[in-house]
Amino acid sequence: MANGSITDNTLEWPSWTEITDALTLSDYNTMIVVLGTTLLGIAAGVVGTFAYLRKRAMVGDALSHATLPGIAIMFMLVGDKHLPALLFGAAVTGILGVLSVIGLRSFSRIKEDAAIGIVLSVFFGAGMVLVSLVQQMNTGSPSGLDRFIYGKAAGMIKQDAMFIGITATIVLLGVILFFKELRIICFDQQFAAAQGWPVVLIDLVMMGLVVLTTVVGLQAVGLILVVALLIIPAAAARFWTDELRGMTIIAGMLGALSGYFGSTFSALLPRLPTGAVIVLCAGFFFFLSMFFAPRRGIFANLIRRYSLSRKIAHQNLLRSLAEIEERFGEGIRAPFDTLLAYRSWSVTELRRLLKLASRRHEVTVDTDYKSGLTRSGRTEAVRILRNHRLWEMYLIKHAAIAPSHVDRDADQIEHILSPEIVDELERALAHERQIPPSPHLQEPAV
C-alpha cells in the first residue's frame, strides 16, 4: 500500500448519528437494503448448509458465474428495465452451467473440481464477451450490468427486497419440509437410494433452492462472491454444533448477521462494494468460529490439549509419590532429589507441579521441598498407580510388549483410560481391587 493512501481522503468516515441511523434502519432506503441482504444471508446460510454437507458448495460457484451470459442475452432482448427477465435469463444459463458440471463429471472421466473450473471460466468468459457486446451496442450509456458481477446492494429497491424475501421463505419452507430427505442424501447417498429415495430428485430440490438463492443474490453480492454466502456461514456453523438442525439454524443466523452488518457498513461507506463487505463480515464470523467455538474451535482444542498435559504431569507426580510410599512405607516424606530422579522432569517443572498439587491439597510440601501425600492425595495416587499397573499387565499379557518397554507405553495411554476400560482391564486380568505388583520388579536389575 502506498504511504499517501491514508491521507488520501476518498473515504469519508460517517458521523455517529449516521452510524446509529444505519444500524437501527431509520432511513427507508437503508432499511430496504439491510433487510434484503439479511434475508439473503438467512436463505444462503440455510441452503448452503446442505450444499456444503453434500460437498456441492463449489457447484454454486460454477452456477453463479454461469448466470452472466443469461443476464447479458436477456439484456439484449428486453433491456435493463425488466429485472425479472434478467434474473430468469440468469437462472437459465446458471442451471445450464450446473448441468454441464454434472454432465462432464458423469459422462467423461473429468473430476468434479476440474469440471467446475472449466464450466465456471467458459461460461463467465462467454458472459464477459456478451457484456462487452452490450456495451458497444448502447455506446455512451453504461449498461449497468456490472452490478451483477460485483454486486451493488445500495441500488436495491423494494421489489428486489421482496424477491429476496419470497426466496428466503421458499428456502426455509423447502428445508423444513424436506429436512429428512436432505439429511439422508447428504449423509449417505447410497443408503438413501437403497431405501428408495430418489436421490436425483432430492438433489434437484436442493440445487433448485441454491439456484434461487444465487440468482436473487446476484445484485446484492455479485456473481463472483455470492458463493461465499453459501459456503462460509455453513462452514462456520459447523464449529458450533454437532447437530444438523442446530447447524442449519446457526448458519442462517451467521448469514443474516453477515448480511446485516455488511450492508450497514457499506451503507455508511458508500464507496465500498457491498458484496465484498458482506463476504468480509462472513469471513470475520468464520474466523471467530474457527478460533473461539467451544469444543471444535482451535482454542478449545489447545486448551484441552494443555489441560490434558497438565493432568498427565500431575498424575505422574502422584504416581511417583505412591511408588515411593510403596517402597519406603506410607507417610514417608520424599526428598526433592529422590523425586527428581524418578522421572525426566526439570527442577522448575517439579517445583511447579508440587506447588499445584499442594494447592489441590493432595500433597504437602515442606520448606526444604520434602513432600508427601495427604489422605485424599493418597486415594487418588493409589488409583492412578493401580490403573498404570493394570495397563502394564495388559500390555505384557495381551499385546506382547516386553516388560522393560512397557512402562513408557503404559505411560502414554493410561491417563486417558475411561472407567469402562479400567473395568474391562480388571475383568480381563482378574485383579480385584488391589494394586498388582510392578512388572519391573520381576526383571533382574540392570
Next chain:
Amino acid sequence: MESSISSKPIDKTRVTDHDADTPVSIHDMTVAYHRKPVLWDIDYAAPEGRLIGIIGPNGAGKSTLIKACLDLVPKASGSVCFYGQPYKKQRHLVGYVPQRESIDWDFPASALDVVTMGRYGHLPWCVPPGRKHKEIAMRALSQVGMADYAKRQINKLSGGQQQRVFLARALAQDAQIYFMDEPFAGVDAATEAAIVALLNELKAKGKTVLVVHHDLQTVPAYFDDVVLLNMRVVACGPTSKIFTEENLQKTYGGRLTLLVEAAEAVARGGQR
C-alpha cells in the same frame, strides 16, 4: 416351429425362475463400468435363513454384486428378485450395510440420528421420524451394545463402534434379508465378536444375511453358505462342500500369497 423349440436344450443348472420362496434370486446378471464388465452372467439363488459369505479377491465385484442387487448400479442385463418380486416392490424387506468408508463420518449427527435413518424407508415424504421410530432405533442400538453411545457425535466413535452403528441402522430397517458390505473390515476384536453374535441372532430369527467378507480364515466359522466370486460365480453352496482348496484356487487364480492363506484356512476348516 415345433422342432425349433424342442431343439433348444434347457440348461438345468441355471436358476431360470424367480421363485417366490427364494429370498434373493439373481438371474443372468451382467454389470459393467465404463464398458468393462465387472460381473458376468451371475446366476445365484440365496437359500432362506442362512448366513452367506460372498468371497473373492479384490476387484472380483463383490460390492458391485450387492449394489447391483439393490439397484444402486445399473445392470447391463439380467434381473434380481426378492421373494419373486423386483427390488422396487420389496425394498421394505431388505436391509443394507454399506462400507464404512463410503461416507464422511464428520457429518453432524449422533449415533441415534444415524440409526434413525434406518427408519426413513418406512416414512412417507416430508414426515419426520416420530417417537415410535426413535424407540425402534434405540432398540437397534442396544442390540449392538451401543445404547450408551446414542448421543455421541459419530466422529468421536471408534471404527468398530461406527461399524456397529451402521449395523444398528440396518437392524432398524427391520428387514428379512440383509446385505452387508465388509462389516468386518478394520474392526476390533470386540466388535467382530459382536457382529458374529448379531449374525447368529439374525439367523435364529430366520433372516437371510449376505456378507461380503475378506478374511478367508474365518469363513468356515462364520458362514453356512459361500458364494465364491471372481467376475463370475465360481462356486456356491454350503461352506462345508464348496469352500475347498480347489474352488479357492479357481477363485483366486494365480495369487500365490492368497492361495497359501486359503490353503491354511481349508486345512483348519477340515479339522473342525
